[in-house]
Amino acid sequence: MNFFLETLVSGLSAGVMYSLVAIGFVLIYKASGVFNFAQGSMLLFASLTFVTLVEKGAPFGVALGTTALVMILGAILIERLVLRPLVNRDALTLFMATLGLSFVIEGLAQLLMGSDVHMLDLGIDDLPVSVGGLMISQFDLFASGAALALVAVLSIVFNKTRMGISLRAVADDTLAAQSIGIRLPAIWRIVWSVAGIVALAAGLIWGARQGVQYSLSLVTLKALPVLIIGGFSSIAGAIVGGLLVGATESLADIYIGPLVQGSVSTWFAYILAVVFLLVRPAGLFGDRAIERV
Amino acid sequence: MTVASQIADTPVRGVQRRAGLIGRPLVLITIGLVVAFVAIPLVATDYWLSSIIIPTIVMGLAGLGLNLLMGYAGLVSLGAAAFMSIGAFATYNLLLRLPVLPLPVVLVLAGLIAAAAGILFGLPSLRIKGFYLGASTLGAQFFFEWLFTNFKWFSNGSQSLTISAPRLAFLGWDLSAATGRYLLVAAVTALLILLAYAIVHSRVGREWMAIRDQDTAAAVIGIRIGRRKLLAYAISSFFCGIAGALWAFGYLGTADAHAFDLDKSFQVLFIVLIGGTATLFGSFFGAAFIVLTPILLDRIVLATSLTASADQGALANLQRIIFGVIIILLLIKEPDGLSSLLRRGLSGVRRRDTASRAPLG
Numbered sequence: 001m002n003f004f005l006e007t008l009v010s011g012l013s014a015g016v017m018y019s020l021v022a023i024g025f026v027l028i029y030k031a032s033g034v035f036n037f038a039q040g041s042m043l044l045f046a047s048l049t050f051v052t053l054v055e056k057g058a059p060f061g062v063a064l065g066t067t068a069l070v071m072i073l074g075a076i077l078i079e080r081l082v083l084r085p086l087v088n089r090d091a092l093t094l095f096m097a098t099l100g101l102s103f104v105i106e107g108l109a110q111l112l113m114g115s116d117v118h119m120l121d122l123g124i125d126d127l128p129v130s131v132g133g134l135m136i137s138q139f140d141l142f143a144s145g146a147a148l149a150l151v152a153v154l155s156i157v158f159n160k161t162r163m164g165i166s167l168r169a170v171a172d173d174t175l176a177a178q179s180i181g182i183r184l185p186a187i188w189r190i191v192w193s194v195a196g197i198v199a200l201a202a203g204l205i206w207g208a209r210q211g212v213q214y215s216l217s218l219v220t221l222k223a224l225p226v227l228i229i230g231g232f233s234s235i236a237g238a239i240v241g242g243l244l245v246g247a248t249e250s251l252a253d254i255y256i257g258p259l260v261q262g263s264v265s266t267w268f269a270y271i272l273a274v275v276f277l278l279v280r281p282a283g284l285f286g287d288r289a290i291e292r293v
Numbered sequence: 294m295t296v297a298s299q300i301a302d303t304p305v306r307g308v309q310r311r312a313g314l315i316g317r318p319l320v321l322i323t324i325g326l327v328v329a330f331v332a333i334p335l336v337a338t339d340y341w342l343s344s345i346i347i348p349t350i351v352m353g354l355a356g357l358g359l360n361l362l363m364g365y366a367g368l369v370s371l372g373a374a375a376f377m378s379i380g381a382f383a384t385y386n387l388l389l390r391l392p393v394l395p396l397p398v399v400l401v402l403a404g405l406i407a408a409a410a411g412i413l414f415g416l417p418s419l420r421i422k423g424f425y426l427g428a429s430t431l432g433a434q435f436f437f438e439w440l441f442t443n444f445k446w447f448s449n450g451s452q453s454l455t456i457s458a459p460r461l462a463f464l465g466w467d468l469s470a471a472t473g474r475y476l477l478v479a480a481v482t483a484l485l486i487l488l489a490y491a492i493v494h495s496r497v498g499r500e501w502m503a504i505r506d507q508d509t510a511a512a513v514i515g516i517r518i519g520r521r522k523l524l525a526y527a528i529s530s531f532f533c534g535i536a537g538a539l540w541a542f543g544y545l546g547t548a549d550a551h552a553f554d555l556d557k558s559f560q561v562l563f564i565v566l567i568g569g570t571a572t573l574f575g576s577f578f579g580a581a582f583i584v585l586t587p588i589l590l591d592r593i594v595l596a597t598s599l600t601a602s603a604d605q606g607a608l609a610n611l612q613r614i615i616f617g618v619i620i621i622l623l624l625i626k627e628p629d630g631l632s633s634l635l636r637r638g639l640s641g642v643r644r645r646d647t648a649s650r651a652p653l654g
Binding site: 267 | 432
């Protein structure tokens, strides 16, 4: 039983990291209807920038601030050069554009900062501590805490600030939002900036876990089933979906994996997502607005 | 003009129109066939055949398969390469385990197996539409890559998990040399283009377009939407499956499951979008772009002797950036793909109104 619980907990903590990535997607999807494939590349770019700055001797805070600035600058450029010319195009074209964008960002990241694996030390040990009889990694606890804090900040921003409310207005009804004077390009710039900063946070936590390297950009692929299960347009859904995917994935790996000779974690989440699509197409928390047949 | 004369006029115009429709393409098709089956095998070098022409045709065929699904039926697939891998592994196993079957039969069977998988992963389309469908086909992508890597039966117990064609021959001709492989690929593709043309201009093709443009209206006039959607997945996967077999044995020679990874799926998607959705030949322009761009970038790098000043990794990254920029630019500047660019160019020269027929491809 303890083994089961520990597998569950380690799955949940992987799920927290999926959630962190998925939140970035939800933000952009809500505000602009774009499924941003480049989220993973942004994560890679942010963590590479941060790690390079730290290795060059910048103090933690300076490196963090500079990277955040770089991500905001990137968001402004993306809005101006990619999103604005593609306004009103169908979702697939926008998706392909972000795919092209991910080539550019990954290429830039590795061209400017090399493709070596960087170790990232956030100063938290990956030692297990005992919580109520279960051994849980200290780092996982920290990551969960960071995710919670991030979500708390985001929900305060979205619910209390003027900017957050206009963002929700755009997500709700773009045309109505525009007609009361909300500037769409500005909202996009802000949303992509916030998504960039979320990517930074997720990148630091993932990077500390498995080293800052190219494979970080692949976490994008895990975000799609998370989003389908949780619903594309809900931050709470992203978190629950992430936890669900993380937990079922590691349980399936332990309990189904041996039956079929090997790890099932590459595809299990997708099959789960397809089941969800068939049973509950809008996801757990998504808007009913999703087009159904 | 009176109504009577209008009526009297119509059949005549119809006949002329039809004569024009059949007459001109017939000349074009003849020229195309002569070029494809006489001129190219005589003129092209082995390098051109093996590294440029064959991959362009095969990827174009995969693009055509996806285009039937995306362009005509309006459904999404992010896992075209999965169906290609099914075709490749099915061909390998059929050739190996049932050596009595001739190659064309094997290819058709492989296509049918891929089609069955297509129906299975197309099932969610009965309940949802739009981009969400991508998840199901993306699941196919990861599932089949895993299946063919983890179960050695599919690669006949090979340690390296690779498959190579046991024998490519048809009616006693050996097709292993570059020219033979080219002729195989070109002949199969020509037949499949014909099939695609027939499908698109048949009742099924029109019903697909009706579903794509207005599914509620399509249902009202009695189109069985669910069946047609599954048929679209089946036919698209059939084409992709055969393209996968050709990719593995006509182009690569030896392949493993990772030759059909997510990148390949996205490449096929790029081919459709860059070539132009709902066109039959656009996919081949898109494929030429996908195949030629990296080669051209390589050449440019060699010509400008940048190699001396930068390391290989940096060059690869530079290529990645340029490729991404070109994709974005094409999506912005040429919404209807390269084929519409070409069509505009042609109609500029010939002053022919092709735009009215454009939606039929």
